[in-house]
Amino acid sequence: MATARRRLGVLLALAILLAPSLGTCATASPDYDKVCAEHEAYWTAREVSLWNEICSGKSADFYDPASSALSRLPLPFRRPPLLDAWSSQAQANAKSEKTRSYPYLSALPFLPVAPDYSSYSLRRLVSVSPQFIRDILASPRYKNAIPNHKLEVDSVDVASYSEIRLDRLSLPGLSFKDVTLPMVTMADSVINGSLELDNVRVKSLYMEGLTVDNVRIVLTMFTGAGRMMPVYNGVLDATGSKINGNLHVFGVVACKVSLQDARVAGSAYVDGLSAYLLDFRNGQFSSAVTLTGSHLGVQGKASCDDTEVTDALKLANVNFEGAHFASTLKLINDEFSDADSARRHDLGGYVGLGSALIGGSLEITGSTFYSVLDLGGSEIANQLILAREGTKGRSGAAVRWGPDATLFLDNAKIGTFYGPRVKALWPKQIEIRNLSFKAFVSKEGALWSDPGESLPGELPPVEWYPYWLSLAPARPFSPQPYEAVRAYLTASGELDAATAVGIKEKDQLRNQQCANHKVVDCVLLWMSWATIGYGYRLWLSVGWTIFFVIAGAMVFRKTEAAYQNSMPYGLAYSFETFIPFIKLRERHSKIEASGKARYYFYIHKLAGWIIGLFLVAAVSGLTK
Template sequence: MRPVRSFPRLSPAERRVWNAYPTGAWVDLRTGDPEEDDPARGAGWGPDRTVRAEVLAALLRGARQAAQGGTAGLRLAGARVTGPLDLSDATLTGKLHLLNCHLAGAVSLNDATAVGVRFRGCDLERVRATRCTVKGLLDFDGSTVHAGIRLDNAEVNGQLRLSRMRLSAPGERLKPGANWMVDTRRTISLEEARERRLDQVRHALWAGGLTVTGATFMRDTHVTGGLRLIGAKLRSGIYLQGSVVTATGPHAVTADMLECGSAEFSAGFTATGTIRMRGARVGGTLSFSDATLKAPGRVLHLSHAQVDEVILTPESIEGEVNLGYSRIGVLLDRPDAYPGGVHLNGLVYEALRGPWSVAERLSWASRDPDGYRPQPYEQLAAWYRRIGHEPDARRVLLAKQRDRRGTLRPAGRAWGGLLDLVVGYGYRPWLAALWAVVLLTAGTVAFGAVPPVKIDPEEVRVFQPFTYTLDLLVPVSVFEQRGAWDPVGWTRWLAWTLIVSGWILATALISGAARVLRPGPAA
């Protein structure tokens, strides 16, 4: 045990903390007046509530051992902690639990190992816990952190609690004309330093590579700055219901390659800035139910992701949505979830849910800001086929051909328009029958009124207007009528029109059938 003389001038408050540590007893310095005990006013607390950070650090580093049969721990309420609390590289000998405390200096837990760390309802300047290991609960519930929390590559073998917090990104503290030294051991200018630190300054929570075995709770928290969760592994999910994230840069949440059980950006969650989850893996539900999402450009970037279920039913949303090249089990959404463009190219889903009509789904599939893409139509048609809606699948594929027509050269557009008019690109073959009926009727009436003349007067034949018209429409003469009779006057133009129309109908039917019978997308 380190002797008390290491701190020869302990204040009465410090002495109480020193003596309580071996048994883990609480030291409560609060007055009982909620206004006076507000940690935000802690800078004005007097000596009777002031404890030096170095005293706390010495205890946690092993200055005093646990009492016989007891469990050591630092449990302190209502204290003003002066100086930086530096626990870097330490193995904490007891649990750290601060309640309603004011810490003006930075808290450093870099590379530290602890059995439990709790700052509940505290007012902290900054927390650095890079690569730390917490074998239990890491708790900041109800606290205010003015200059951000760093948890990059940390490991929490328990829950991470960040609920009901006020969390802000670190401000730029560089003074004009100052220089910074970097790892390359060369001096850089203020402007270059600002540029290098810009991303860090924009994030209130810096937690790339963080691993949490329990749930991560961040409910009803107000964040000024972004949440950086790149490559984080949140095994039991992350829950941000009711939280408000106001980005100071382009991204409110940066969570590329995130792995988690579930992710709840729901129940009043509000984000001003892009939510980027490119390449994320969500084993449960990714929910934006009743959320408010707003960004000047892309509001949700969820490309190349794998998610069991996506619920995209926000209260309001402004900006583009990118779901490209993702694999989603169930997509539950509404038509108003995509007020801007939507990137769907490469998206694969097992099921669609929501109050959609076929026309609305077609509009959804056609709104890629990059222009025509065939895959969204094919995927949608495959889904309709899988649920037994073959007519709707054909309608989708027809819309695909019509959208594709706009990308072709003039000749291709003209031929495509003709195929659409005559047989609906093969998906509406009944149109050909309709055209045939119209042409047959017109020819029968016209040739009945103005019969053609017999080419061979000696041949015995009885003229039938219907059979003659049908023989003109068929590309190859079947009834041998067109060679036996010669139209007269204006009916010659009608006969030529019928012959050309017959060839067009036959060609369109063959071309359309080839499109329909071509192997389509896998259902």
């Protein structure tokens, strides 16, 4: 009996201890169901139903199937899946007759094969209020009831309202698909998951200081005032944001995309972007960054939601200045030009990478630059890749430049220039003051372009490097690039090319001194060029010596002094009078030519002194 009592006491004690936990478990489900059934008094019936969809763990796909008239269809709407690869043929298909009924499609310059909408029902999106969106994301009782801490919204229209403010909040993961939105702000908020926009039409998205795991934005238009391209003025602003994973932007149309001062821990991949401005200034990117298949530039005067563009020539349309790329940056198959017409290359197209730090390589193969590519002050640890050689399964690709394009490399530090020695791979003007680099690398006989397009043959080093340096402005003259190239060629054993570069340097210096009316310097450089080739062609002094010795002998032999001293040829006399400090015979110094020959030998001796002095200067290295 005592044992039974002790057992009963233990069971009662356990029951008392476990009662609170059992009560919590028993009431958790009713509380959860109660939250799903609750709603705010001002919510509409459709918003209440939509909240029930979300709370029950379903994707918030709520639309009105009653109407399928195109005139009542808010864009965007459901489209068939996209192909993985975009091609030039796809661009042509995007402008085919079938897509002309949908004018906004032409705003995507790299849209894939024109979709067939006949088998897809047209949907009318259901309107909800921004307050409803904010309630379920900001209110803890609603937010904590969202399953898996991720809100998925499909086929909803919020665009008829002014804005959605989600600033300084802790938000669940967000996924919007086939949705229209007004301006959305998420300043200084934290998303505990990923942010996904798929086939979304939004006025502007401001997420300055946002912290998020991953960002994926696909086939989304930032419309701003909502007018059709090419005047969309919406903004995607992620200034100062922190993305702990990857950034993927695909097929986006906007006026401005900003990642200024942003931090991206994973890879950043931007494909098929059509925008006026792309701003990556002072960003830090820990992995590879790729910008491919995009069209970027300004059409004269443009007005983004927060930026007035009045002078395209002073605006960096693509700006990476001060950014830090720990890995490789690729600008592949992009077009940097006026958004209206590539022929209007005097407007826009500025690509700024000034003071950028790239821990890997910068690849610009297949891209076309119509204005300025600014790499001034940047540091590229590995390669600046201008062309990729073709392989068995892939065509080659090379960079292209517009007629007025300029490449700024002032104060840049480049590991290696990679590409063939072909004029077409460089613009007509480059700025290379204080440029430093380690090597130029090319592969002889490689296929650097598409099979249907052939690049001119490579120039030999002795022709290529003087040509490349001549692309820099002649005034003001800067000797540093020439010295850097000459030092590299000398170290590489390309002595003939190093000589050609040295001569080109002195030619440029002589032209500047003459143009600045510095007469003494101009004359000395002309004489140095003529007598010793600036110290690189010492054989010229030998040629001049032979010429003057023979000319002096021919003049002397016709004088009376030659007859009196029995010197019918006069070669020894001519040689001795031409070369300073040399005496072959004592009596030569006592012979004096008379008549007109006397004046010739004044010139003869002076020429000998001049050539001798320049020769000594060349041997001592003073003329190089």
